Amino acid sequence: MIMSRIEAAPDQDRGDLTERLLAGLPAEAVLTDPDVTASYANDMASFCPAGAPAVVVLPRTVEEVQHVMRTATALRVPVVPQGARTGLSGGANATDGCIVLSLTKMDRILEINPVDRIAVVEPGVINATLSRAVGEHGLYYPPDPSSWEMCTIGGNIGTASGGLCCVKYGVTAEYVLGLDVVLADGRLMSTGRRTAKGVAGYDLTRLFVGSEGSLGIVVRAVLALKPQPPRQLVLAAEFASAAAACDAVCRIMAGGHVPSLLELMDRTTVKAVNDLAHMGLPETTEALLLAAFDTPDPAPDLAAVGALCEAAGATQVVPADDAAESELLLQARRLSLTALEAVRGVTMIDDVCVPRSRLGDLIEGVERIAEKHQLTIGVVAHAGDGNTHPTVCFDAADADESRRARESFDEIMALGLELGGTITGEHGVGVLKKEWLAREIGPVGIEMQRAVKQVFDPLGILNPGKLF
Amino acid sequence: MIMSRIEAAPDQDRGDLTERLLAGLPAEAVLTDPDVTASYANDMASFCPAGAPAVVVLPRTVEEVQHVMRTATALRVPVVPQGARTGLSGGANATDGCIVLSLTKMDRILEINPVDRIAVVEPGVINATLSRAVGEHGLYYPPDPSSWEMCTIGGNIGTASGGLCCVKYGVTAEYVLGLDVVLADGRLMSTGRRTAKGVAGYDLTRLFVGSEGSLGIVVRAVLALKPQPPRQLVLAAEFASAAAACDAVCRIMAGGHVPSLLELMDRTTVKAVNDLAHMGLPETTEALLLAAFDTPDPAPDLAAVGALCEAAGATQVVPADDAAESELLLQARRLSLTALEAVRGVTMIDDVCVPRSRLGDLIEGVERIAEKHQLTIGVVAHAGDGNTHPTVCFDAADADESRRARESFDEIMALGLELGGTITGEHGVGVLKKEWLAREIGPVGIEMQRAVKQVFDPLGILNPGKLF
Numbered sequence: 001m002i003m004s005r006i007e008a009a010p011d012q013d014r015g016d017l018t019e020r021l022l023a024g025l026p027a028e029a030v031l032t033d034p035d036v037t038a039s040y041a042n043d044m045a046s047f048c049p050a051g052a053p054a055v056v057v058l059p060r061t062v063e064e065v066q067h068v069m070r071t072a073t074a075l076r077v078p079v080v081p082q083g084a085r086t087g088l089s090g091g092a093n094a095t096d097g098c099i100v101l102s103l104t105k106m107d108r109i110l111e112i113n114p115v116d117r118i119a120v121v122e123p124g125v126i127n128a129t130l131s132r133a134v135g136e137h138g139l140y141y142p143p144d145p146s147s148w149e150m151c152t153i154g155g156n157i158g159t160a161s162g163g164l165c166c167v168k169y170g171v172t173a174e175y176v177l178g179l180d181v182v183l184a185d186g187r188l189m190s191t192g193r194r195t196a197k198g199v200a201g202y203d204l205t206r207l208f209v210g211s212e213g214s215l216g217i218v219v220r221a222v223l224a225l226k227p228q229p230p231r232q233l234v235l236a237a238e239f240a241s242a243a244a245a246c247d248a249v250c251r252i253m254a255g256g257h258v259p260s261l262l263e264l265m266d267r268t269t270v271k272a273v274n275d276l277a278h279m280g281l282p283e284t285t286e287a288l289l290l291a292a293f294d295t296p297d298p299a300p301d302l303a304a305v306g307a308l309c310e311a312a313g314a315t316q317v318v319p320a321d322d323a324a325e326s327e328l329l330l331q332a333r334r335l336s337l338t339a340l341e342a343v344r345g346v347t348m349i350d351d352v353c354v355p356r357s358r359l360g361d362l363i364e365g366v367e368r369i370a371e372k373h374q375l376t377i378g379v380v381a382h383a384g385d386g387n388t389h390p391t392v393c394f395d396a397a398d399a400d401e402s403r404r405a406r407e408s409f410d411e412i413m414a415l416g417l418e419l420g421g422t423i424t425g426e427h428g429v430g431v432l433k434k435e436w437l438a439r440e441i442g443p444v445g446i447e448m449q450r451a452v453k454q455v456f457d458p459l460g461i462l463n464p465g466k467l468f
Numbered sequence: 469m470i471m472s473r474i475e476a477a478p479d480q481d482r483g484d485l486t487e488r489l490l491a492g493l494p495a496e497a498v499l500t501d502p503d504v505t506a507s508y509a510n511d512m513a514s515f516c517p518a519g520a521p522a523v524v525v526l527p528r529t530v531e532e533v534q535h536v537m538r539t540a541t542a543l544r545v546p547v548v549p550q551g552a553r554t555g556l557s558g559g560a561n562a563t564d565g566c567i568v569l570s571l572t573k574m575d576r577i578l579e580i581n582p583v584d585r586i587a588v589v590e591p592g593v594i595n596a597t598l599s600r601a602v603g604e605h606g607l608y609y610p611p612d613p614s615s616w617e618m619c620t621i622g623g624n625i626g627t628a629s630g631g632l633c634c635v636k637y638g639v640t641a642e643y644v645l646g647l648d649v650v651l652a653d654g655r656l657m658s659t660g661r662r663t664a665k666g667v668a669g670y671d672l673t674r675l676f677v678g679s680e681g682s683l684g685i686v687v688r689a690v691l692a693l694k695p696q697p698p699r700q701l702v703l704a705a706e707f708a709s710a711a712a713a714c715d716a717v718c719r720i721m722a723g724g725h726v727p728s729l730l731e732l733m734d735r736t737t738v739k740a741v742n743d744l745a746h747m748g749l750p751e752t753t754e755a756l757l758l759a760a761f762d763t764p765d766p767a768p769d770l771a772a773v774g775a776l777c778e779a780a781g782a783t784q785v786v787p788a789d790d791a792a793e794s795e796l797l798l799q800a801r802r803l804s805l806t807a808l809e810a811v812r813g814v815t816m817i818d819d820v821c822v823p824r825s826r827l828g829d830l831i832e833g834v835e836r837i838a839e840k841h842q843l844t845i846g847v848v849a850h851a852g853d854g855n856t857h858p859t860v861c862f863d864a865a866d867a868d869e870s871r872r873a874r875e876s877f878d879e880i881m882a883l884g885l886e887l888g889g890t891i892t893g894e895h896g897v898g899v900l901k902k903e904w905l906a907r908e909i910g911p912v913g914i915e916m917q918r919a920v921k922q923v924f925d926p927l928g929i930l931n932p933g934k935l936f
Contacts, residue, residue: 113825115721115722115823116823116824116825159667160671166664166665170665171667173667173671174642183916187912189910189913191909191913193821193890194823194888195821195853195854195855195889195890195893196821196853196855197634197821197893197894198892198893199627199639199678199890199892199893199896199897200897200904200905200908200909201678201897201917201935202675202679202921203641203674203675203677204916204920206671206674207671209671210667210671211670215670226726250583253585254582256695295763296765297765300764353663355581355586357583357584385665386584386664387663420663422663422665423668424666424668425664425665428667429668429669440669442657442658444651444655444657448651449672451923452670453670454923455922455923
């Protein structure tokens, strides 16, 4: 259990809290049944403790969120903001006695503007819902986390989440132009803009993106959109070693190509997928690379990338002829995590990002760590970004295996830092990596980050125990 | 004169300050001759008062910058960081008795890495120097302010500056991955990363970008690079009204095109350029639109954009056949500011950015304001961004005309806000627009921004009197 660090105001008890919340929220928006509230305790991370919420609120309006925050401030009750709880770092886990503030009912798309190429949305809009809605206007919202059919834009903003698109289109942060934020004390603040450019004052918008609900509650976002690109065409390349596949990645990126996707699966992942889905990938495949282009004429790029893969030692290069074949090739990638889960029942997904020139060193190091701890660790990577997801497979019922899993998870982060990387490319810090944040950004950085937190949340009620 | 708001520590006088600075800086890096230091008082903005620096320092190392900041903190002396002083908002103007901290001697490119697509640079590197250096590796650093042959990367970061490239490539902020910053008290802090992605902790990198030297001194930057695109091909279109040209801009952007440049000159600017350079633009041209594409095959886009211009009422559409013709067409745009300066001797360049769907309303409003104040105001615009530079032409020797110029300048900002825009798309707030910042971001925003400033600069010695 994570204990709240906030000293409760004298008059706080659950009854009073609920009563005060009900003064500004409809009854159906305030959940107190412990069986129900317990179901809001966790996101999808392993190894992250969670407390028991005092209450779960589901506001539908900005004013209701303001009421929740005013109440929380008055009673000194911690508030844990939540989207769809698909996060992988425990960032949305409840703390004992907290208000879980679920933004899932604020799910309206308020505006889609094809001339200004923006959408204005509430935080509870599902990523896939927005993607499809803007698609109908010929527009494209690139960020595509694996959980895109479930996760919310608010959650994506909280964690600055990424996806397969990032090698060409970047992470969520790139698409957030402006925010409406309810501050800890209930006041409403607007940041940013709805114009293509704007540099008036400090960039508080970007400060909120990736702040994991620790600075304020995002209640509205202005998002930048791109024109819908042509459907991407995929090429798959098999390699006899991970090193050769990483060499190909370096050649592709140094060669000036801009793939819309550049994914790598290591031998462990390829084997797991083969075992699960009988996809007929050859046993000799030690690494599989998938590259795609979404330009009007992808043929020259695909040919050049195929040649670069062969020069790097690819044993087979398979370009797709059309969108349907491309989808087939991507199936293996999409099945990776499910397949790795099947290995030992549970997985712990790391999120280390290294300079792409060090990708080969990272994968080699992970193999070493897996051998040392006698564990299966598969690596799937957004290779074009150097963003790897080493996935530790373990049996949660086996205490020693669980301990070794956690140790190897940490050793992978240490290796990432050693290679000039970061402990998190797109999943966030949450509870899972907070000891590691300090190692990455150093004591001066931590001191300044804490001071910034203090500015926005002087009482420390916003998602306490996360990040720091 | 801008008076410093800092109460001087008891032991401060210029002699002591200089002596202390010389303890950690070579003699040639400390300038005290008032004739010399006076030449560092201003950037390129009109109507911005400047004070007399006590001393100008030109450090060459991070340690020297740390020494300057430690000294400034000990003596409570304000520090005004400067790049090449090409800014247009007075953000680099000296305050009385300050240390001008010129970063121009820290001008080394430390690394260019084509696989990781990054450059690591010191702040004094000239934008064009970097652009050419990365070009030799087949790479591209997009931000291209008009002053690119003179301005420094540090200055670009301070103001989050833009340029002609932004409609496709965005502003400087998009290209800053990580920073080394010397804090007000002389401590060194690293922010961000050298990886393609990274979401560990609050995004302090972006907080520093555009902070106009008010939060710390950038001494090193990791910059993202793109592959060098093909040379762009330009199309020029003449219109019988600004409204028709703006309609064309909306059709182009709603049509899903991604031009590498989309610039507009209004009738006043066209006439000024014609008068200056005898370019033979027809007298009937009320607006000139320039669009460019830098894709491998720009022909289909250029044809489609030409057709959209004609549908919007273009009187003539002139596509360039090659790069040389493209350069000729861009000449008119490049001469705009020089031509407008020639009208009355002095100009005051505004920087209002509106949603591009409101571009026509902005230009029409500027015409109304020009008429009301009996002034010549030419509009050149990064039309694809909605970022306009209404340029007020006036005779600085004529007090009444100067007053009307300032009034019209302010009225243009008010109009921009009314249209859902921002007071600055790429030039920054500085001294020129600080009263306007509060109007744009509101009292809560200003309060939080001031509190953030307080975190990084508790003594208020960093570029005082700017932004707020």
